Amino acid sequence: xxxxxxxxxxxxxxxxxxxxxxxxxxxxxxxxxxxxxxxxxxxxxxxxxxxxxxxxxxxxxxxxxxxxxxxxxxxxxxxxxxxxxxxxxxxxxxxxxxxxxxxxxxxxxxxxxxxxxxxxxxxxxxxxxxxxxxxxxxxxxxxxxxxxxxxxxxxxxxxxxxxxxxxxxxxxxxxxxxxxxxxxxxxxxxxxxxxxxxxxxxxxxxxxxxxxxxxxxxxxxxxxxxxxxxxxxxxxxxxxxxxxxxxxxxxxxxxxxxxxxxxxxxxxxxxxxxxxxxxxxxxxxxxxxxxxxxxxxxxxxxxxxxxxxxx
Numbered sequence: 001x002x003x004x005x006x007x008x009x010x011x012x013x014x015x016x017x018x019x020x021x022x023x024x025x026x027x028x029x030x031x032x033x034x035x036x037x038x039x040x041x042x043x044x045x046x047x048x049x050x051x052x053x054x055x056x057x058x059x060x061x062x063x064x065x066x067x068x069x070x071x072x073x074x075x076x077x078x079x080x081x082x083x084x085x086x087x088x089x090x091x092x093x094x095x096x097x098x099x100x101x102x103x104x105x106x107x108x109x110x111x112x113x114x115x116x117x118x119x120x121x122x123x124x125x126x127x128x129x130x131x132x133x134x135x136x137x138x139x140x141x142x143x144x145x146x147x148x149x150x151x152x153x154x155x156x157x158x159x160x161x162x163x164x165x166x167x168x169x170x171x172x173x174x175x176x177x178x179x180x181x182x183x184x185x186x187x188x189x190x191x192x193x194x195x196x197x198x199x200x201x202x203x204x205x206x207x208x209x210x211x212x213x214x215x216x217x218x219x220x221x222x223x224x225x226x227x228x229x230x231x232x233x234x235x236x237x238x239x240x241x242x243x244x245x246x247x248x249x250x251x252x253x254x255x256x257x258x259x260x261x262x263x264x265x266x267x268x269x270x271x272x273x274x275x276x277x278x279x280x281x282x283x284x285x286x287x288x289x290x291x292x293x294x295x296x297x298x299x300x301x302x303x304x305x306x307x308x309x310x311x
Contacts, residue, residue, distance in 0.1 A: 063286070069279035070094065077275045093280035097267060101281050102255075106263035107288060109175060113249075113259055114242035116179045121238045122231050124184035129192025130223050134205050135215065144193070151186045159251060166252055177252040178259070182242065188234050195230040196223065236296075240289060260285040 069077050071090035076083055097103065131137075132144050162181055163172075171177040200223060208218040224231075246261035253262055267274070267281045 066279050066283050066286070069276055070283045072276050074274045074276050077279075089276070090280075093276055094284060097277055097281035097284055100277070101263040101266045102258070103260070103263060103281065103284050106258045106260045107285075109257065110243050110260040110285075111288070113175055113178050114239045117182050117242040118235045118239040120179075120183040121185055121188045122235050125188030125192045125234055126223070126227050126231060127219065128184070128189045129194075129196050129227075130200075130219055132189070132193040133196040134200060134202065147186045147189050151190075155248070159248070163251060172252060173254050173257060175253075175257070178249050181248070185238065188238065191234060192227065192230055196227060199230075200226045236293075239292070243285075243289060 067090070068083060068086050070093050072083055072087035073089060076087065128147075132140060166172055166177040166181075169177075171180075204222050204226075205218060208222055213221065243259075244261060245259075249259045249262050250265070253259065255262070255266060264278070264281045264285060267278045
């Protein structure tokens with residue numbers, strides 16, 4: 001072979017090569033983007049920043065107003081227009097609310113109740129969601145419809161028989177009466193079933209079967225790592241809902257063993273309601289939720305984003 005037979009790169013060849021490369025499909029973050037170079041980012045415009053700022057202000061304002069009302073006295077809160085700057089009585093009102101509502105015991109009870117309900121809901125919802133999504137058994141669709149159908153029944157309809165059941169078990173005025181009726185939710189089961197149907201490939205389950213793993217082993221080694229983002233979402237939503245639940249704990253508990261929402265009713269007792277004291281108690285009941293989100297918020301959001309983009 002002579003040198004004359006070798007291909008010679010010309011400027012036209014270089015331009016053709018670069019043009020072809022510009023049409024190459026790049027993979028960025030698990031998403032195929034034809035015609036775009038990897039790493040390209042879109043910058044938000046001024047309107048996006050304005051909308052985000054307005055949304056942030058509207059979201060933060062209720063918490064800010066609670067702090068303002070908790071830092072003043074009842075007379076100033078009732079003025080027109082109301083105050084929009086914090087006052088000097090925040091810590092004194094917080095101390096009064098802590099003592100009068102027995103907030104120490106109420107927060108311990110709420111932590112136990114909300115933590116137990118959130119953990120059990122995550123576990124049982126993930127187990128049931130995996131069964132409904134990937135296992136084949138008779139009556140699967142009928143059972144799923146029954147689970148979804150329970151979402152249509154108002155919880156207030158079952159209060160009387162549920163209270164009678166708790167009394168027969170000897171759990172009246174005790175925390176198990178609040179925990180056991182809500183160990184799992186139909187919303188959590190349906191949410192996890194939908195998530196695993198899309199996020200968990202059938203090939204992974206079949207590979208576990210080929211390797212001789214039983215269903216619980218597949219659940220522990222394959223399903224849990226895939227379901228981690230959805231589990232974080234369910235835990236956060238369930239914990240907040242259980243912490244703020246008022247109706248059923250108010251029915252089954254008394255003031256000697258309250259949760260936070262039940263304890264706050266003590267602050268509204270009396271002929272004249274002290275609004276600043278009520279707001280101070282509400283602020284105390286909100287602080288643990290804010291602390292939880294500050295500590296675990298990045299992991300929760302990171303888990304959600306990790307499971308939101310699929311290749």
